[in-house]
Amino acid sequence: MNDSPVAEGSHYISDKSFREFLINNFSANGVTCVFTNGASYKQSTIKGVAYYASGGAGGLLPDASSGNCYHYLTVNVAPDGVTVEQIPEPWTTSHPLTHWLENVLTFVHSIFYAQYVNLLLIISLLLLLFLILYRFASKEVNYYRDFSDASDHEESCKQLNVAMFTNNYLPFIGGVPISIHRLEEALRRRGDRVVVFAPAYPGESDLEPGVVRCKPLFYKKGKKFIYSVVNIYSPEIEKNFLEGHFDVIHVHHPFWMGRKGLRLGQKYHVPVVLTYHTRFDMYADYLPFFRMIFKNRLSHRLIKSFAQKCDAVIAPTTTVKEYLENVGVSRPKLVLPTGLDFSSYQSIGASEIDGLKKQYAPGDEVLLCSVSRLAPEKNLDFLISGLKLVKKRSTVPFKCVLIGSGPEREHLQELIRSSSLKNEVLLIGSVPPEEISKYYLASDLFVFSSKSETQGMVLLEAMAGKCPVVCVRSSGTDDVVVDAYNGFKTLQDAEQWAGKVVELLENKEIRQTMQKNAYSYAQEFSIDEMAEKVEHFYCQTITAKRTFQNKEE
Template sequence: MLARRRRIPVVYTYHTRLEHYAHFVPLPGALFRNLISHALIRRFANRCHGVVVPTYSAEEYLRMIGVKSPIFVQPTGIDYPRFQQVDAPALARLRTALGLGEETVLISASRLSGEKNIDFMLEALAALRRRSPRPFRLLLIGDSHERQRLQEKIAWLGLAERVTLVGAVPPEEMASWYQLGQLFLFASKSETQGMVIPEAMAAGLPVVAGLPVVAVRSSGIEDAVKEGVNGFKTPGQQEPWCARVALLLEDEALRRRLSAQARAFARQHSIECFARAMREIYATTLARAAKERNGS
């Protein structure tokens, strides 16, 4: 409304699959998930002069629900240099505080909420403990209303010594936490991009390598995780997901190769690259709007 009054174009950045958040809405789940969420997005996007999405799968979804506005695919940038900075004393203090030894450290970061599929990951790790002799420790970064329930589930699964719920971590400290790990795990099915994935790929140790990723296949993962290149993506089934994690736990040479390629992928998603691309998107949108106003 304000844009029409000022006669300026609107660019909408689309980053949330609303249908995956039906459990937060006081309406029948199927009604919101299958009808209302799509109608809200379609109506708003079609009133804009352009829509920015982080992945091609997000573009495909918007076209499928009837969005006609111009769509620009542009992954959000990360502060790449920040994840290259290594604070050795801070890392040493973290390792000591967490009691980390020679085990392989797995990292995951997400809100502790239903749409993030944490239960699936915990159950798969319980199966992994039974199938692989390689010791591991998962540091799960994030917090939310389900923390107590998940802590109880960890104990019930016998994972109390294998999984640590870290809680919320300030953004400026995330690089150090990523650098503790050798592998990044992700199970969410609700992402449009999953910003923690390129961050993790940028931040491994040694400095020439990032964290390879094992993720559940979903629309927001398709463009970020290149199968067998910087990680693996599997169906939302315990056996294939668990098998890929076990493979990277036990095959150090493969893990190192994917780590180097993960870092190269993350470098392409710096804030500088993102800013240049967004400048072009805004310029294109302004030019198109001016052309429409002039009737040409």
């Protein structure tokens, strides 16, 4: 036995009732001797049965200098009984150091005879650890691009079949749907075939060319958002995808439809490109619980985890690219803002612009404009507070049209009234995307307060309409506004922000110079040029994917 039924020393059976059961049964059945393991040699007799603790099997002695020594037992079984004798193995020397050395050598020697199973396990584990370390150390890693690969070209990218996956799309008005629509149209003008997989909205047409409307699993038109959640488990999505024979998948969200696109790409070995449009950490207030952990931890892990599974990532600004690198995204990246469609500006006549200006600034006031969803993350309370200071500090009359809709409309209307800005600030609601350019052209100055943007799309649109910008410095504005050239960017300080607005109100010459600069700056962001860069990035990603797959095979 290993543990003794006799409660002596440290190696005995802990269950008292079981010990008594064994002792009684050994005695009742005429057992002569019971041998057990133990830290040291012991002998006792209970109810006519002799119990011997052998003292282990060659383990290290607890204290080699206290008179302990190794021993073995001889057992002689004869008709008249059993005799057991302890035979000690005396130390060969008397010095404590040599005792210790002899102790260790005896222990190692005993392993081969009494603990060979343990020895084999130890050797196996060491061998396994060595193999793992060897594989880790010997695996060749090259973090540089392979310039020797002859297949590194883009001959197969003359015309592309592109699948785009999005959680929201027109007629829902928002930055992501507008960005997608502009890009797909520009790519089609370049000869590419683009199919957008988007939610169906009940009551809207499902027959647009180049758009696959996916049936909703859930639909609700709420105060804050229009919820049309696609049934991503529908086999129709995969069926339509396979019919397209796509070269590349472009996903615009890191969850739901974006994840559906990623899974199809992984399943059918199609490269996946992600555009990071939205700062999800700024939308934590919409969650019913876990807001803090989502804002500070989960939102960033979501982006990193998803982006790392894609083949490439598009960042709308350099600041966003830096953010992606900071959270650990190592995939190839392209910095590319949403392009501008200048044709919508060029088609607007002077009479339309004058008519709109007279409608909202009939007294020839300086006309300010802002475009934003009326939602908490857009920081519109700050904008109203800033305009209140503008009115207080400047004698130049102004009007400000605030374009957009959202859950904060009633709150903002009350704030405008209580700030005595009822005659200056007008909430005019949403404007169709194809008509928004005329409002920029009619305005003299664009004001903006949001800090939740990944790119300043509306800022560039305003500049294309010859509007200089006054904004709060943030991730979406810092890369777009060149301070004192095409506008001003300030800290979130109402006094500072209002001061810059007043400066442009009262200095017509400076304002007109900045209007010209803003228009000139915006010319660099043509949607057709952006589409050309995206197409080239698609081709690079496709080539890299094919090269990797060939090496794997």
